[in-house]
Amino acid sequence: MTTFVDRVELHVAAGSGGHGCASVHREKFKPLGGPDGGNGGRGGDVILVVDQSVTTLLDYHHSPHRKATNGMPGAGDNRSGKDGQDLVLPVPDGTVILDKDGNVLADLVGQGTTYVASQGGRGGLGNAALASARRKAPGFALLGEPGDAGDVVLELxxxxxxxLVGYPSAGKSSLISVLSAAKPKIADYPFTTLVPNLGVVTAGATVYTIADVPGLIPGASQGKGLGLEFLRHVERCSVLVHVLDTATLESDRDPVSDLDIIEEELRQYGAGLENRPRIVxxxxxDVPDGQDLAEMVRPDLEARGYRVFEVxxxxxxxxxxxxYALAEVVGAARAAKPKEEATRIVIRPKAVDDTGFTVTLGDDGIYRVRGEKPERWVRQTDFxxxxxxxxxADRLNRLGVEEALMKAGxxxxxxxxxxPEENAVVFDWEPSVMAGAEMLGRRGEDHRLEAPRPAAQRRKDRDADRDDADAEYDDFEPF
Known part of the structure; x- marks a missing residue:
């Protein structure tokens, strides 16, 4: 039965935002008390967080589909919907998040480090939030946005x-068991160790962790044996220890050739391993022939510049x-690391000519409008x-979409x-000076709420109303 998993594909889906509510307050003697529709709640996020008590990705191997809860819809009487609950997924220290193409999205190192793998959708505004001094009774509300969904790869x-690196049965598991309190499986056959084992060693005032990496063989860097499955567990280690078997029963092997083969595999794997300090x-x-062979090869290894220990x-x-030698090297490696800088905030202002959207003509003769605002507005519209x-229509016109379409031909x-092409809203374009809602009359206008006004005043109010509509929605933060 599988007990250790260090690579999984996780399917995550954030919660969708709740719909806003279109409601009119009704009370005795107040038949038209004004709009009182509440906003929808925000959808829950899917968040990955480092938890050092977690050492494997086994849970996500068995249950790869994870979804946060949706936000609740708004209700009348200005009641906003409840936000969806965030789904927090604990992952081991050292987990790398990649997309399906292998691009690194985040590298989670350190207790409590978080990454939002999938963001919840915004809640839709209710008609109370869409009302203004001139648009007193909007007859609509905005829909909640769907939450993000997609696949990520978790790699530990x-x-x-x-x-500790070396051939299978070189004694790495035995060594970590006597240096620390780790209790790995130990046997006299190859590939006894099938998962990395971690132990904690105290040497004087220095405390450090030591990893027993499953045995490597020629071709490991190309995936032979357990190669690529576990070579990545060497990447973060500050010091590499070559454990060489001086009592091997295989006639075609000796400590020096074993060292050369493992070094070649590390070199081919890359990841900066060639610059890590080494100890042999x-x-x-304790085996008589082993002692003799160790004394024979030690001068050759020391001539190459290695520190050699017979154990x-x-x-x-x-x-x-x-x-103690490992504690010394680990201390030097820690001191050489650059100090962590305080969190830096990077500000990337938009270009002065950035309209926030693009208009392109596709091969099928359809003009495609892409941009955060127009796509968000479409998702939140009840058609x-x-x-x-x-x-x-009014909002797209105010943004300049109609003008851009005309310039595009x-x-x-x-x-x-x-x-996006797979989920676009398609319509036949009808340019006009007055956009859709204006042809229907002012949005949310109810003549029973106010006395008739002169035509000039109505035009002035309509222009002001259009300015208010965009400003209110863009600046409003209901959650």
Whole structure:
């Protein structure tokens, strides 16, 4: 049964925002008390957070589909809908989040580090929030936005100070078991270790973590054996320890050739491993032939510049010297790391000529409008409500979409699509000086609420009303 998983594909979906409510306050002796529709609640986010008590991605291997809750719709009497609950997913320290194409989205290191994998949709504004001094009774509300949904890949890279690397059955598991309190599986056959094991070592005033990486063989950097599955667990380690078997029963192997092969695999894998400090451990000197071979190859290894330690995990020989030497190298590696800078806020102002949208002519003859604002407005429009459609038309006109279409060469009756190709709203363009809602009359106008006004005053109020509509929605933050 699988107990350790270090790579999964996770399907996440944030909650959708609740719809706004279109309601009119009704009370005895106040049949038309004004709009009182509340706003919809925000959809919940899907958030990944580092939890050091979690060591595997096993839960997401068994349950890869995760969804946050939706926001509740608004109600009359100015009651806003409840926000959806965020879904917080704990992940191990050292988890890397990638998209399906392999691009890194986030690298989570350190307790409490978070990443919003999927963002909840905005709640729609109710008609009370859309009302103004001149638009006293809007007959519509905005719909809630759907939450983000997509797939991410979680990849675990072990966070440790020291990595033990070497051939299968070189004695790495035995070594970590006597240096720390870790209790890995130990046996006399290859590939005993199938998952990385972590242990904590105390040497004087220095405390460091040590990882036993599953055995590597020739071709590991190309995925042979357990290669690529676990080479990534070496990436974050500050010090590499070559554990060489001086008592191997295989006639075609010796410590020096083993070292050369593992070094070549590390070089081919890359990831900056060629610059990490190295220490060589000649293990199993409790075996008579092992002691002789260690004494024979040690001068050659030291001539290459390696610090060499002769140890026996079984007989507990040479362990103290090794642990203190590792503490010294780890301390130097920590001191060499640049200090973490305070969080920097990067401001990227928009260009002065940035309209916030683009208009392009597709091969199918349809003009496509793409941009955050127009696409958001379309998603929040109830197309069964003529007044809401007119409100959308006015806003697009105010943004400059109609002018941009004319400059792009669009003519009456040409197809226009707003949004991504697979989920766009398509309509036949009908340019006009007065946009849709204005042809229906002022949005939310109810002549029973006010006395008739002169035509000039009505035109003046209509222009002011259009300015208010855009400003109110863009600046309003109901959540």
């Amino acid at each position: 890279k072990t966070v440790a100070d020291v990595a 451990v000649l293990n199993k000197i 026996s995990a079984v007989a507990h020989k040479g362990l103290k010297e090794l642990s 069964n409500n003529d007044e809401a459609v007119g409100y959308l 669009a003519r009456t009756g040409d197809g226009v699509a707003i949004g």
